[in-house]
Amino acid sequence: MKRNNILAGVLLVGAAGASYYSGFARRDPILSATPKAEFSNWSGTHTVVAHRLYEPESLKDLENIMNLAHKGGSRLRVVGSALSPNGMAFSEEGMLSLAHMDAILSIDAERRLVTVQAGARIADVAARLREHGLTLQNYASIREQSVAGFVQAGAHGTGAGIPPVDAQVVGMKLVTPAEGVLDITEESDPELFRLARVGLGCLGVVAELTLRCVPAHRLLETTSVESAAQVCAAHATRLAAARHLRYMWIPHTDAVVVVQSVEAGPEAAARAEAEIAAAAAAAGRGKADPAAALRALAVTARLLSEREAAPLSAFQLRDELLAHAPLDAGWVRRVNAAEAAYWRGSAGHRVGWSDEVLGFDCGGQQCVSEACFATGTRAASAGADLAYARDLLALVEREGLPAPAPIEQRWTAGSASAMSPARGGAADLFSWVGIIQYLPVPEDGDAEGERRRDAVVQSFKRYRTLVSEALFDKYDAVEHWAKVEPPEDAAELEALRQRLGRRFPVAAFQAARRRLDPKNILSNDWVNALFPLPQTEEAGDSDEGQPAARAEAA
Numbered sequence: 074m075k076r077n078n079i080l081a082g083v084l085l086v087g088a089a090g091a092s093y094y095s096g097f098a099r100r101d102p103i104l105s106a107t108p109k110a111e112f113s114n115w116s117g118t119h120t121v122v123a124h125r126l127y128e129p130e131s132l133k134d135l136e137n138i139m140n141l142a143h144k145g146g147s148r149l150r151v152v153g154s155a156l157s158p159n160g161m162a163f164s165e166e167g168m169l170s171l172a173h174m175d176a177i178l179s180i181d182a183e184r185r186l187v188t189v190q191a192g193a194r195i196a197d198v199a200a201r202l203r204e205h206g207l208t209l210q211n212y213a214s215i216r217e218q219s220v221a222g223f224v225q226a227g228a229h230g231t232g233a234g235i236p237p238v239d240a241q242v243v244g245m246k247l248v249t250p251a252e253g254v255l256d257i258t259e260e261s262d263p264e265l266f267r268l269a270r271v272g273l274g275c276l277g278v279v280a281e282l283t284l285r286c287v288p289a290h291r292l293l294e295t296t297s298v299e300s301a302a303q304v305c306a307a308h309a310t311r312l313a314a315a316r317h318l319r320y321m322w323i324p325h326t327d328a329v330v331v332v333q334s335v336e337a338g339p340e341a342a343a344r345a346e347a348e349i350a351a352a353a354a355a356a357g358r359g360k361a362d363p364a365a366a367l368r369a370l371a372v373t374a375r376l377l378s379e380r381e382a383a384p385l386s387a388f389q390l391r392d393e394l395l396a397h398a399p400l401d402a403g404w405v406r407r408v409n410a411a412e413a414a415y416w417r418g419s420a421g422h423r424v425g426w427s428d429e430v431l432g433f434d435c436g437g438q439q440c441v442s443e444a445c446f447a448t449g450t451r452a453a454s455a456g457a458d459l460a461y462a463r464d465l466l467a468l469v470e471r472e473g474l475p476a477p478a479p480i481e482q483r484w485t486a487g488s489a490s491a492m493s494p495a496r497g498g499a500a501d502l503f504s505w506v507g508i509i510q511y512l513p514v515p516e517d518g519d520a521e522g523e524r525r526r527d528a529v530v531q532s533f534k535r536y537r538t539l540v541s542e543a544l545f546d547k548y549d550a551v552e553h554w555a556k557v558e559p560p561e562d563a564a565e566l567e568a569l570r571q572r573l574g575r576r577f578p579v580a581a582f583q584a585a586r587r588r589l590d591p592k593n594i595l596s597n598d599w600v601n602a603l604f605p606l607p608q609t610e611e612a613g614d615s616d617e618g619q620p621a622a623r624a625e626a627a
Contacts, residue, residue: 292316399510486503538565
């Protein structure tokens with residue numbers, strides 16, 4: 074059996090707890106802490122067995138758990154949907170899931186505000202908001218995130234005039250180790266509020282969030298494939314006109330997939346839907362298969378029979394093809410060419426609600442890195458965005474890297490949040506560029522498969538290092554927090570800390586940590602690697618103040 078992909082550890086633990094306690098009206102969240110809870114992140118690159126997992130059902134539960142952990146100096150790291158590609162939410166000592174605190178508390182349609190508990194899922198919030206004629210301003214690629222995780226890690230969608238999602242937050246209820254429950258807004262405590270919106274789980278546990286919404290709207294999305302020269306020629310116009318814009322550069326080819334969306338009013342949406350239906354009917358009569366090149370490559374390479382290849386989607390075919398020889402740059406080049414053919418055959422339009430259109434298939438298990446850097450303003454781009462892409466593609470060719478598609482490029486406006494990678498003004502423009510390598514998924518017990526998978530991980534480490542050394546300082550880029558992997562090399566780690574210190578108000582962030590979490594219980598290895606904080610009372614794997622967890626829910 075292949076290892077599970079999405080949310081496996083989280084869902085297994087949550088399901089076990091819910092099933093066991095379904096016959097009880099109430100449970101003690103401390104005495105019922107799950108021991109030895111295993112988690113795996115979405116990409117399958119990080120796993121952890123937490124000594125204790127707490128699952129509060131109310132704000133009071135959360136306060137009690139926090140007080141006890143603070144008293145005993147025991148670490149407690151919050152996990153959402155475990156979607157982060159790195160291990161920023163994981164801790165062996167203790168973890169906290171807010172999956173049971175998932176209520177949508179209020180929707181104020183007139184003021185366009187929604188207040189939710191931290192564990193509410195983005196997809197559920199979007200569905201409820203639509204009933205009131207509202208939606209969130211922007212969405213990331215996956216809608217399974219918890220709202221708090223969505224915000225705390227600095228997630229973003231795309232849109233040159235739209236900031237990252239943390240900028241939608243106008244109020245927070247933060248449960249802190251040292252100061253209890255804090256209700257913070259821009260008006261009540263602007264410095265802490267701006268630090269805590271992208272707080273990385275270090276300043277307290279977010280219990281509730283109030284977000285500003287926009288009127289629900291439909292988008293007309295257009296997908297096309299162009300050459301790099303065509304993309305560069307039309308870029309300024311597109312950036313100004315599109316509500317959302319995304320480029321998928323396909324390495325080792327001259328193909329760029331351009332995905333752009335504009336708001337479609339009722340009449341425009343109806344016309345577009347009629348045109349799309351007519352085009353689909355014509356395509357159906359011609360029996361065109363956009364994935365024909367991918368399918369043919371899998372069959373001619375004898376990886377799949379025609380019968381096996383027939384039902385697979387383009388992205389499933391890509392995963393199968395890349396798994397065959399993921400480190401052979403020549404083979405990856407052929408797969409990329411076949412994928413470019415797929416996108417040419419898939420060019421066209423679609424219409425849908427914004428939360429539906431903005432999501433997309435991210436592929437299978439993967440290693441990823443994503444850089445964020447300033448590129449002028451929307452009105453006057455400095456050109457760093459396209460220059461970065463050109464430099465990156467040239468590096469891939471020069472080094473002969475087995476780089477699969479896509480190199481994904483998106484844009485946002487600036488955010489007032491102090492720890493946002495896009496920290497800046499509303500008129501500022503930031504570009505986000507991601508690289509990727511897909512991981513083979515071996516059968517259980519397949520030692521050779523595990524070896525090949527690890528070889529891809531090591532290959533990606535080199536890819537990431539080459540990119541960071543060549544481009545990050547040149548473009549003053551930092552990584553998306555959910556994709557930062559602290560280097561093992563001491564000199565490289567120190568260089569990363571220096572880069573973070575130049576980009577972020579680290580001194581203010583550390584001061585807030587010392588004030589709100591003096592025993593450093595909300596940290597883990599990831600946090601302490603990036604933001605070392607000497608403590609007089611250091612959190613550790615202490616059982617003091619922590620009742621022994623029972624195995625009932627295991």
